[in-house]
Amino acid sequence: MAITAVQNPTQIHRIPQSKYIDAVRWLPPLSPLSKLAVLAVFDSDAYTPSLETHSLSIPSSSQTLTLTPNSRWTPPSRISSLAATASSHPLVAASTLSGSLHVLSSGQDSMVDDNGGSVSTMEPVLSVDEVGFHVGPICGVDVIESECVSVGEDGRVNLVSFGDEGFRRVFDGNGLVGFNAVKWASPSEFVTGGYGFGLQWWDLRRPGGPVSLLKGNWSQGKTGGMVHSIDIHPSRKHTCLAGGSSGTIFAWDLRWQQQPIVLSGVGIGDAATPSFSESEVWEVQFDCYVKPSNISSSRVLPAMFGSEDGILAVVEQGEEPTELLAEPCAINSFDIDPQNPSDVICSLEWESIAIVARL
């Protein structure tokens, strides 16, 4: 299926880095003239991971966009998943491949840098790496103001409350199941996804197991795969969006639990289901920038995805997708700026960052 060319003008900046970028998230800006992002970086030559905040100058038309490193923190192992809150004093949660979880608070340094701008800082708030937290890598993490939830291939779902010691085990799958992604829906509810295209809805007020299940067998076994990323729209908490293997993007509406709405995918659903990418969809997010063509509450809101075959595009139910970026290498992670949704930051496989500004 052909993807329509860019209809709206976009400005694309590609900024080569000298290290691999595992994940990327926007942080609230410190000054009106710059933007701030947090990058999970891995130096494959020295085998050292790091978490770095970088400020981006907003260029005037003639200049090129530059990325200036602000602060840096060294995690014990490579970062597997990264999440940040959108508040003015944001919290950054990073999980590692060795199974530890770290929460940092990003703030502003009282010092001013040479250009008169403020410098961001990162202070570790808490670290959980005790024995029995997770076995093996943590695959997904999400953070809200008071709590952090983490999931892993070991099938454990753990909750870390700020202010409390240690962690709380919500579920232990004993390795019989594994989770790849997690997303908060409300302060007491979250959604997980993992092997198979199933999703689990958890409610902390009803412990013991997931309160709702989207069974993974809806794809009729034509293709198997896993969910890599989940997103929930802040204004429509009953719908969650998931992306995974074989270009699959689907939405699960809790009001119609048993059947998902497939937005894209190879060999699943009926023949009319379009497929915009055939490879792994690494990340999906609802795109608040694009105005939905139909605001009926049964329609899925516009969503953006980034894939292994290098496509960053916006899909909407029943519409032609809009391609924003077509790279020769994978788009491993991206984030839409919550404060200024026209800007998207992407981390590319070939050690670079791309900024897409929709004009």
Place this chain on the structure above:
Amino acid sequence: MSGDTNGGALVAYTADANKAVVYPLRHGVKPPISRLAISWSRGNTLRVSVMRNPSASGDSGDEDGGKVVEVKLGNGDGEISDVQWRRIAYGSVSPFALLQSRRNSVSSLSKMSFNSSPYHVEWWEYVLEYSKDINSLLGNRQYPPCPLIEDPKAILKKIEKPTCLKAAWELMELFYADKLSQAWLPEMLVDWLADYDNLLSGTQVTVHLKLLDFQKDIVSLQVIEDHPKFWEVVSSALAVGWLEIVVKLLRLHGSYQFDQLGNREIENGLVETVAVLISKMPRMRPELEAGKLGECFKAKPDFIKAWEKWRTQITKLECSPFWVQCAHDQTREGLRNMLQIMLGNTNSLCTATCHWIELYISHFLYVRPFTVGLENMYSLAQKCIQLKPMASSHRLMGLMIGILSENIEVVLAECSKGFGPWMVTHAIELLTAGNDQADTLLHEERHNLGGISMEELHRLVYAQVLSSHALTWQIAPIYLTSCMQQGMGLLEILLYKQPVYNNQLLLKNIEICRLYELDSVSSNIMKIAGIHHWKHGKKGSGIFWLQQARDEVRLNRIAQQMFDSVGKSISDESFRQWEGLIQLLGSESKAVGGLEFLHKYRDFKKSLLQIHDGKTTEATRQAIESLISLMKNPSTPPRFWLPLLYDSLKLLNWQERPLLNASQTSLLLNKLQELSMAKLRPDFVETDLPPQALSSVRLALATNLGRSILEEQ
């Protein structure tokens, strides 16, 4: 394989390749060290394991027993860092892939039209586009923004030092790809030297170096024309054709100053005349960059006319009586020497230039501007080398001689020796552009290379370099798949070698398999991943990957292991843990193997749990159905027969009425009989049920049979 691998042996290694290099090791292990093991790690790193003797000291407490450190061996090319090499490697993927796909479509087109020539007429245009794309990766000449007030004494523009790699690529582009510039090749070489003469300064004196030195002195000089170096530098710059620098320097001449203009009128007139003559020099080229001096001529007859006229003007000036009236000796001699250079006096050119390429360029400018054909250019180069023998060789000089001598093999060897496997692999595309001889040479399958062509050999070497790094192995397939003979085999090995424990990497690996339709490789990789996860206690992941690989044999074997834990652990509490796994199993209709049993067993257990009181409900009916289907199903392992029946005792002893009919009961009795027989076999597994289980089940079945027969009558 390291970056400085010598691809061919046509050019001998220099002696400094034998020099020992010392790499300090920081292992922090306290002596005495009992063992040292060295092995290759990824890329050009060595893994050194330093071990202490475990029994050497008794106080070892928290002391390390040893350490493994990695030593990175230098890549021999200090000019370009690893990061920049990777950037170049990433960037060259798209142009290379585009050119390959164009080649494929062009050759299939020419096959269809029975065209004798394998290439399209415009093939070189594609190659030129490719060359320009690659060239742009090697760095752009970035001039800093022009200062508002230009420094009158700044003769050299400050630019970032270019790389030899770029210089080499541009040289290759000039000779092999850029067919449009062939007519003005000498002038293009003049430009090339102007851009890259500074690179040669490392190994020898160059005009650029002289200018750089003089630039330092210029600020402190009061009377510039008295300085002997001034005239030397001016004539050197003139010899290599840097006209704007020459004119700028001449205009710094003291006679231009207002207070001296009066009594040095004639001297000033001579300086200015020479400056004007220089800026009017005819050039055989289509255009000049803004700010460059000379008059361009595209057509040869026009150029010859202008050239003759220009030389006549110089000769006239040389015989002019004004020279006698010029009082300043240095100015007179300096200017007359410049006229000799412009007239192509070999001795003057030889004195003014520093190395053979500069002399060569000066010949193009002032002696033989019409030189065409590589043969003529080569003989001229040889003459220049004779006049200015090389004190030390430079990789760019080696490459240039190779190109001029029209020896493709030498060019390849120089590329490989001087610039590494990336350069050879990508430059081959330039060499073969419209050159049939090179085409045959590089594409011919060679016996001594194991039946592959030179082109393939170099691509394979480059792919090996890419494969050895964690960040570049993913682009190696692009090059491997362009190798007809051994590419696919090596690609399979590469894919198998990648680690499976990280899901993201694993999926990237499988994606490459999908792109190149390597289904069997991808299923093998999934099997490896499945077993890895299984062994590490991630049963769910293990089963998922084995299912993806449709590996029934292993799934069945795993099923047997699972049953051991199932019998014990499917209790009421641990039900939820299994729920997820069974969900996963249910999502695959096929390739479940013996695990299908788990699914049914779960259903059976679930319905049993729902039966509370003695009332006959939908749940009891379902439980009976599940029981019968489980007992009928061949995938149900025999050791589960008795536990299943024992679990369903309350169904068999149902108070209200018999739940099983006569034929169902006989089936169960038969199974029980089979089980008693199986007890005698050596591979029988004893269950941990109470000893009277068998008899109580038998009794219950017998009773049920009796009741059901009665009811059916």
